[in-house]
Amino acid sequence: MTRLPTRLATFTLLASMVTVAAERSAAQDTTQANDKIRVILEYQPGIRPGLVVLPGSGLDSARAIIRRDLDYSDRFEMVVLPDVPPTTARRGDSESGGEGYGIYKTMGAQYGVEIVDAAGGATVRLHDLNASQVRKQQTFALPPVSDPAYRLELHRVADEVARWATGTAGIAASRVLFVSGGRVYRMDSDGEAITPLTPAGQTALSPAWAPDGQRFAYTQLGAGRGGVVVQTLGSGATVQAPGTAAGLNITPSFAPDGRLLAYAHSDETGTDIYLANVADRCCAQRLTVGRYADNLSPTLSPDGRRIAFVSTRAGPPQVYVMAADGTDQELLAPFDYGATGSSNGPEWSPDGANVVFHREVAGSPQLFLVNVAGRRVRQLTSSGRNEDPTWGPDGRHITFVSDRSGRRQLWVVDVETARVRQLQTPGAARLPAWSRRLSRTAVAP
Numbered sequence: 001m002t003r004l005p006t007r008l009a010t011f012t013l014l015a016s017m018v019t020v021a022a023e024r025s026a027a028q029d030t031t032q033a034n035d036k037i038r039v040i041l042e043y044q045p046g047i048r049p050g051l052v053v054l055p056g057s058g059l060d061s062a063r064a065i066i067r068r069d070l071d072y073s074d075r076f077e078m079v080v081l082p083d084v085p086p087t088t089a090r091r092g093d094s095e096s097g098g099e100g101y102g103i104y105k106t107m108g109a110q111y112g113v114e115i116v117d118a119a120g121g122a123t124v125r126l127h128d129l130n131a132s133q134v135r136k137q138q139t140f141a142l143p144p145v146s147d148p149a150y151r152l153e154l155h156r157v158a159d160e161v162a163r164w165a166t167g168t169a170g171i172a173a174s175r176v177l178f179v180s181g182g183r184v185y186r187m188d189s190d191g192e193a194i195t196p197l198t199p200a201g202q203t204a205l206s207p208a209w210a211p212d213g214q215r216f217a218y219t220q221l222g223a224g225r226g227g228v229v230v231q232t233l234g235s236g237a238t239v240q241a242p243g244t245a246a247g248l249n250i251t252p253s254f255a256p257d258g259r260l261l262a263y264a265h266s267d268e269t270g271t272d273i274y275l276a277n278v279a280d281r282c283c284a285q286r287l288t289v290g291r292y293a294d295n296l297s298p299t300l301s302p303d304g305r306r307i308a309f310v311s312t313r314a315g316p317p318q319v320y321v322m323a324a325d326g327t328d329q330e331l332l333a334p335f336d337y338g339a340t341g342s343s344n345g346p347e348w349s350p351d352g353a354n355v356v357f358h359r360e361v362a363g364s365p366q367l368f369l370v371n372v373a374g375r376r377v378r379q380l381t382s383s384g385r386n387e388d389p390t391w392g393p394d395g396r397h398i399t400f401v402s403d404r405s406g407r408r409q410l411w412v413v414d415v416e417t418a419r420v421r422q423l424q425t426p427g428a429a430r431l432p433a434w435s436r437r438l439s440r441t442a443v444a445p
Contacts, residue, residue, distance in 0.1 A: 049165065051076035052109040054127075058117050061145065062154050066115065066124075068190055069158030069172035072421070074397070074414040076165070079109045101129045111135075111165050124157060126164045136164040151193055152438065159437065169437065171392045176399055177207040177216055177433040178410060180425055184218055189392075189434075191410075191423035197231065208252045209435040216433070217241065217252040217261060217278075228252045228263050230278055242276040243284025251297045255324075256304045262287075264296035273298045273309055275324070287326035297345060300324065302352045308332055309346070316342040319357050319370065333357065333370040333377055343368070345388050350395040350436075356380075358387040358400075367400055369415070380415065390434045399423070399432045 053067040071078045104112055112127035121142040128135040140157050143149050155172035162170035174189045182203040187194045198204045203221040210216060214233055219226045228241035228249045241252065247267035254261055259279035264271055270290030277283045288295040293313035300307050305324055310317045314331070321332040332355065333343060341360030348355050353372060358365040365387040367380040380386075384404040391398055392412075402411050408430050410423040423429075 048075060048077045049110040050079050050108040051111040051113065051165065052079040052081060052104050052107065053113045053115070054104075055081060056114065056116055059115055059122055062122060062142070062157075063115050065151060065154045065190075066113070066158045066161070069155055069170060070113070070162060072172070072190060072412075073158075073162050073170040074417050074419055075162060075168075075170070076111070077108065079104065079107050081107075101127070101132050105129050113161055122157070124161060126161060148193075151188060155188065155190075156440070168394070171394045171397055171437070173438050174393050174435045175213075175438065176390075176410070176423070176435070177209060178425065178429045179204060179207065179431045180427040180429050184216070185425070185429075187423065187425070191425075194425065197233070197236075206251045206431055207433050208254060209433050210254050211256055211258045211436060213435055213438045215258075217254065217263075219248075219250050219252070221248075224248070226250065228261070230261070239278075239281065241278050241284075242282055243274055244276075253299050255300050256302055260300075260304075262298035262300060262307060264298065266294070266296075270294065271296055273307070273326075285326075287322065288329070299347045299355070301348050302350060308348055308355050310344055318343045319346045319355065321372075332372070332375065333359075333368070334375060335359070335377075347390055349391050350393060353395075356389040356391065356398055358389060367398070367413075380413065386411075388431055390432050392434050393437045399434050401430050401432065 051070060053063060053070070056063070067078070070076055101112070110129055112129055114125040114127060116123050118139045121140045123137065123139045125134050126136045127133070138160070140153070142153050152173060158172045159170040162168065172189050176187050176189065178185055178187070183196050183200060184198040184204045184207045185194055185196050197216070198218065205219040205221055205226070207216050207218040215230055216233070217228055217230045220229045225246070226248050227244040229238045230241055231238045241249070241261055241263065243265065244263065247265055249263050249265050252261055252263040259277060260275055261278045262273060262275050265274050271294035272286055272288045272290050273295050275285045275287055287307070288311070293311055295309055295311045297310040298307050299309070306321055307324055308319060308321045311320045318331065318335055319333040320329055322329040335343065343357050343359040346355050346357040354369045355372060356367060356369050359368050361379070364385045366382060367386050367389050369378045369380060370376065384402050386400055386402045389398045389400040396416050397412055397414050399410055399412050401408050405422065408428040410425060410429045410432055411420055412423060413420045
């Protein structure tokens with residue numbers, strides 16, 4: 001790789017690149033596409049249980065949101081109903097002995113979800129159609145429809161229904177950060193409720209969720225330099241991360257406990273990874289020493305013991321791993337020099353088993369997984385430009401950026417079924433970050 005004559009030139013180039021990238025992001029066209037990104041995965045259909053959301057009177061918007069959430073969980077074969085009178089639809093409830101179950105069983109459903117009005121909320125029943133009985137029932141309190149928290153509460157209901165049926169909660173009660181036009185936005189996991197979080201007129205990069213869901217970190221760029229800012233949702237209060245007042249500081253990533261924050265600091269001496277205590281606002285510790293190489297994009301393992309990161313020490317950027325104190329640095333994702341190119345954007349999976357990243361293949365970035373234990377690398381995508389992956393809280397869904405629609409947009413892939421869906425954003429989107437599941441006390445609306 002050709003080296004710039006000085007480390008200051010490298011620093012200046014990094015600053016200009018992120019600024020230009022932000023400007024290009026806002027200028028992309030708005031062409032839409034109906035086709036899907038080809039994913040290199042294999043899936044045998046028919047192994048997921050059929051599920052139908054029963055029609056009923058009232059709560060139509062709640063029913064639609066919950067149905068979509070269960071569909072997006074990719075754990076069910078969703079049964080689409082024709083127009084069925086609500087009285088017929090409810091004949092399978094717990095009070096009628098299940099005499100109406102047959103109509104749904106013939107359509108391939110094993111489960112039926114019933115949603116009915118209740119004082120202050122809704123009662124939800126999961127019907128086991130094969131056993132002709134109600135498997136689970138619960139009444140959920142819901143805020144008014146006009147309350148910004150209404151949709152998130154319904155997402156939690158959907159996640160609970162998924163847990164009743166499969167033993168594992170869904171991913172609906174989570175949110176995605178992304179950058180568009182230099183601002184950080186937040187959206188629900190289904191692509192709705194898009195909300196700006198940073199001021200217009202500033203340039204923000206590299207958003208990252210704190211584990212508690214109450215804060216996020218990002219780079220606030222200006223005049224070729226940028227500090228890492230930690231912002232609290234709800235109040236909007238911000239504090240600057242320790243050690244980021246000077247130089248260019250990018251790609252922040254929280255430790256699992258939310259107290260420590262890793263980031264890359266770039267100045268005339270190089271680009272290296274630091275770990276700072278944001279809880280006590282002190283003690284930025286340098287973990288790498290450039291020595292004519294750049295180190296950036298840290299991501300901490302779920303147990304907080306290791307950090308995957310990108311380094312140019314072998315030439316083109318590749319994914320490495322080290323202990324959380326900076327020791328034992330080694331290559332994590334093997335690569336074929338000349339056959340594949342630069343690797344960037346790593347993120348550790350919630351279960352700690354894999355790291356997802358994007359790597360250039362024939363000049364275009366594609367998504368890859370590396371198994372941490374065996375160091376086996378697997379390619380996920382092959383069509384279009386696909387980059388900046390981020391894990392969903394279930395460890396099987398990944399949000400990423402692709403230009404297949406004609407501009408940079410967010411897409412979600414289920415690595416088990418290979419299903420791909422698009423998250424629509426008003427403008428071009430980049431640099432997504434997916435939160436953990438959000439508890440009721442985790443985040444303000």
